[in-house]
Every structure is written in structure tokens, then in C-alpha cells.
Amino acid sequence: MLSKLVSQLQPSPTLALAAKAKELKASGKDVISLTVGEPDWETYDVAKKSGIDAINKGITRYTPASGSAEIKEAVVKLINSQLGTSYKMNNVTVTAGAKFILFSALNSLLDPDDEVILPAPFWVSYTAMVDLCRAKPVILETGLEANFKVTAEQIEKAITSKTKLIMLNSPSNPTGMVYSKDELRQIADVLMKHPDIAIVSDDIYNQLCFNNDGFAPHLLQVEPSLGDRCVCVNGVSKAYAMTGWRIGWATGPENIIKAMTNFQSQALGAASSISQMASAAALNEAHRDVKNALTQLNQRREFGFEKLSSVPGFKLLNPEGAFYFWISISDLMSKSNSKFTLNDSRAYSSALLEEKNVVVVPGQEFGCDGYIRVSYAVENESMSKAVERFTEFNRSFL
């Protein structure tokens, strides 16, 4: 009875692994989950209070499909101050999470068979969403030697008459790499030659960046004129520790934002009015909280990087943003111990779980075998314990 399209759909592997880790923990196993794509700290007080106030004041009804005035004003104020753009309320649409905003943007921009350029490794849901739009992902491989960043030349070579869209994600999930202004300039130069290509810039981690600004450089800072075909995606999940509140938004040219709002109004309605109020307060007032979280995350990054770099069989770069280590396990591939053969990164992850109760996400889920993704949005104590287990496990193959 199922449609062909949906029959081929796999569940989000990161969500499935996180659920598996929870299940094992509940059954009494000493599981360390390094799969989490969410901060382990609490939603900031100002947002909690605003959500509670919204309930008490009866702000509990439908809002416009593009979001309430409060949150749209807060988004406009924040993004204009960060990027130097001059977005107005009509350039913003808000919905239930950045994930659905991405889906809305792709549905609003893609026709069947359009080609979408996706630098790999990419966030797990990008390819599935492009497939759901019946468009075609064109995957550009990157490697450790290129800091997992796609080059302007690669993009130029991949462009065909069918190219409709390119997706960028900096800081990247899963690699944590951040494109510099120079690299973005070169990419902008290629895109300027192809005015029919739309850009979706997934900026969900842009306030979790360990440079001096605490903010990732952006394509629109280096080339503002791309603003007439660039959709910037963001949300409260990561920097504001509000994954469960489900608020995400896009800013972009009015015609695309209007089309997205139409799509959202038919497919979902509006995001929760309560979450919108809480998110508006977070955007307006939680600047210091975000800064403090970044400082703590940076300490965890330094701690984890030093420890993981000493694990035999692991090679990694120090991430510049987000909260993931992207670790090469190529030295372990095809190796065997008395019980397991590590044919690929999925085999590594499942053997590690079975043997050591540590959960990591295999690189294949992000379009690159021979890697694992390890989240460091966990206490240092958990990271230390995990590192001991990684070391013992890897040694048994080397």
C-alpha cells in the first residue's frame, strides 16, 4: 500500500541510534552515547520564563503560518546585526524546527530531476529530503587533506544545465569545519557566474563557532548581492539548547519566503505559539547565555580533542564549530580481531556498541565511509570513560 517514495525511506539514523542508546540504558547497561545532536545543558531561563508567561497570558492559539510578529522581529534584528543584511518581516518565515524549514525550502525550489549540489560529508537528512522532492543529489566528496571543505573548482565542475540549488552548511555537521571568508569569496565568485542557482545556507551552528567573533563567516557577508537567491536557515535548537521547542526559521528573498510560507501553511500550519514566544525571548535576551555555553563547549572540545587524538587508530582535526568530532578510522578498516571484522564504519559502530557499550554514528550515514561522528555535547567524565573504551577496543585490532 505504501508509495514507492516512502517505501525507500530510512528512518533518520542519528535519531534511531539515540533511541537505541536510550533503550540499552533503560535495560540497565552502562551505555555512553556520543550520538547526540543536541546540547546537554538546559534551555536558558529567559526562554523558559517567556514560554510559561505565554501559557499564563493565553498566547495559546494559532499564529500566522509565517510566525508571530514577536519572533519575526527578533529574527530580523538578530540576523541583520550579525550579517549586515537589511531583512524585513516579509523576509522571514518561522516553522516547527530548522529541519522542516529545510524541507519547505527544498519543496519550494525544486522540481523533479533538478540537480542539487551537496558537499559530503553532509547532514544525514539532506539527501533524504532531496529524494523526497524527486530531485537528484550531486555529491561532492571532500577529505581530511581538504579539511572536509568543498572547493570553488569542485563546485564549478559539478554545475550542469540541470543544477538548481547548492546546499552549504558551516559550521558543518558532521565535521565541525567552518568556511573562511576567502573560501566563501571563491565560492561566491563561481555562483555569481550562474544566476539561476539558488543557495540554501544551513546556519544552524553559526553561533557555536570557536573563532574570535564567536560567529561563523557567511556567504552574504562576502557577497551581499547573492541575497536575492539565498535562503538562510537557522533555529533555536543548538545555540539556545531548545531542541524540544521545535522552532526554526528561514530568511531570504520575499518571493521564496512567501512560497515557503504557503507550503508550510498547507503542510503544517504554524509552529507552537508558546515556543515562538520563548524563542523570541531567547533571541532578544540570551546573548550572554550563548556566550557562556560556547566557553564551556570550547573547554569540552579541547579536552576531547586531546584525549581522542591519543587513541590508537583515530585521526582527527580539531573542529572549528558545532559540537562534533569527525574521526577517521581508515587505519582500522578491514582489520579483524577474534570476534569482528571491520568491513566499514557501520561494522565498527555496531561492534563497538556490542563490545564496549559506546554509541557513535557511522560515517556512511553522512555520505563518507571510514569515519565516525562523536558528539562532545557530553560531560568530560563521559568522554574520558569513552576514550578508555575506544582505546581498548581499537587496540584489539592493531
Ligand SMILES: Cc1ncc(COP(=O)(O)O)c(C=O)c1O
Ligand atoms: C545541520 C543541521 N541542520 C538542521 C538541523 C535541524 O535542527 P532542528 O532541531 O531545528 O530541526 C540539524 C539538527 O540536528 C542539523 O544538525
